[in-house]
Amino acid sequence: MNFNNVSLEISAVESRQYPAGNLPEIALCGRSNAGKSTLINAVLNRRNFARVSQTPGKTSTINFYNIDGALRVVDLPGYGYAKRSEGERKKWAKMIDEYLTKREGLSAVIQLVDMRHKPSADDVTMNNWVRECGFAPIIVMTKQDKVKKSQITGCMQEIVNTLKLGSDAVVIPFSGVTGEGVDEMKNLLQSICESEG
Ligand SMILES: Nc1nc2c(ncn2[C@@H]2O[C@H](COP(=O)(O)OP(=O)(O)O)[C@@H](O)[C@H]2O)c(=O)[nH]1
Ligand SMILES: [Mg+2]
Numbered sequence: 001m002n003f004n005n006v007s008l009e010i011s012a013v014e015s016r017q018y019p020a021g022n023l024p025e026i027a028l029c030g031r032s033n034a035g036k037s038t039l040i041n042a043v044l045n046r047r048n049f050a051r052v053s054q055t056p057g058k059t060s061t062i063n064f065y066n067i068d069g070a071l072r073v074v075d076l077p078g079y080g081y082a083k084r085s086e087g088e089r090k091k092w093a094k095m096i097d098e099y100l101t102k103r104e105g106l107s108a109v110i111q112l113v114d115m116r117h118k119p120s121a122d123d124v125t126m127n128n129w130v131r132e133c134g135f136a137p138i139i140v141m142t143k144q145d146k147v148k149k150s151q152i153t154g155c156m157q158e159i160v161n162t163l164k165l166g167s168d169a170v171v172i173p174f175s176g177v178t179g180e181g182v183d184e185m186k187n188l189l190q191s192i193c194e195s196e197g
Contacts, residue, residue, distance in 0.1 A: 001067060001068050001070050001071065001189075001190055001193060002067075002068045003043065003044055003045060003067060003068070003186060004044075004045055005067070005068040005069075006044045006046070006049070006065055006066065006067050006068070007065070007066050008049070008050075008063060008064070008065055008066075009064040009065065009066045009072070010063075010064050011061040011062070011063045011064075012061060012062045012063075012064065013060070013061055013062075014095075015098055015099070015102070018062070018064065018103070019064055019066075019072070021103060021104030021105035021106075022104075022105065023066070023069075023070065023071055023072050023105055024070075024071050024072070024105055024107045024192060024193050024196035025071070025072040025073075025074055025103065025105045025106050025107060026071065026072070026073050026074065026106075026107060026108045026109075026110060026189060026192055027073075027074040027076055027099070027100075027103075027106060027108070027109045027110070028040070028073065028074065028075055028076060028109075028110050028111075028112060029076045029078075029079075029096070029109060029110070029111050029112070029126055029130070030078060030079075030111055030112030030113065030123075030126075030142075031078055031079055031080035031081075031112075031113075031114070031120065031122060031123065032078030032079065032080060032081040033078065033114075034078065034112040034113060034114055034142055035112055035114070035142035035143060035174070035176060036050070036075050036076075036078065036112055037050035037051055037075065038050075038142070038176035039112065039140065039142065039174060039176060039185070040065065040073065040075060041176070042176045042179065042182050042185075043073075043182060043185050043186060043189070044065070044067070050063065050065075050075060060077045060088070060091075060092065061077065062074060062075070062076055062077065062095065062099060063075040067189070070193055071189060071192075071193040072105070073189065074099075076096060076099065077092055077095065077096075079092065079122050079126060080120055080122040080123075096129075100129070100130070100133045101133060105196075107192050107195075107196045108135060108136075108138060108192050109130045109133070109135045109138070110138045110139075110140055111123070111126060111127055111130060111137070111138065111139050111140070112139075112140045112141075112142050112174075113139060113140075113141055113142065113159055113163075114141075114142055114143050115141040115142060115143055115144050115146070115147050115152070115155050115156065115159070115173065116143060116146055116147055116155065118158050118159070118162055119159055119162045119163055123162075123163070124162065124163060127139075127163045136168050136169065136170070137163070137165055137168070137169040137170070138169070138170040138172075138188070139159065139163065139165065139169060139170070139171050139172070140172045140173075140174045140181065140185070141155070141156055141159060141171065141172070141173050141174060142174050142175070142176070143174075143175060143176075144173045144174060144175040144178070144180050144181070145175040145177040145178050145180070152173065156171065156173065159171075170188070172184045172185060172188070
């Protein structure tokens with residue numbers, strides 16, 4: 001799979017805009033600011049393909065990236081953004097629910113959490129939601145470059161414990177700054193694509 005051959009197929013605000021579910025698809029979820037756009041840029045070798053936000057909470061579209069006509073990577077709108085109104089929250093939940101439960105071709109859901117922090121209540125809820133939908137947990141722990149080397153293991157363990165991850169979970173430490181985890185992410189996407197294709 002050529003990771004350099006990518007296009008943003010659509011930024012969708014409603015389900016009828018989604019591309020046909022004819023390819024294996026991997027969705028990324030996480031808090032606003034967790035680093036989803038940064039990860040997409042790092043994996044797809046682009047500087048600012050997915051827009052990296054200075055102001056969290058801006059993205060409320062579902063962005064479909066097509067990789068080499070073989071796989072879709074989908075950037076889901078983030079959660080945990082305090083300034084969102086109740087109405088916006090409901091809209092977000094409906095959008096995600098619809099996507100997770102009905103999307104054809106959806107093969108895996110990857111959750112991003114900031115390695116520096118204990119997962120929030122929203123992170124735990126999202127993790128349970130993904131698992132209830134039948135997806136094995138895949139957790140990318142972002143911003144590793146911001147954690148002291150001596151504290152990485154402890155931070156990772158706290159996330160594993162808080163999310164109650166078992167032996168079926170895949171855990172990938174990641175940094176968009178050092179490139180840590182980029183190859184693992186590519187391998188993961190490739191292997192999911194091969195097992196579904
Ligand atoms: N140091 C560092 N900063 C990061 C990393 N990933 C994301 N960020 C920063 O965190 C903020 C939010 O990132 P973004 O990718 O827009 O998060 P998103 O809301 O999940 O898409 C931006 O200021 C990024 O530059 C990382 O691995 N290391
Ligand atoms: Mg983003």
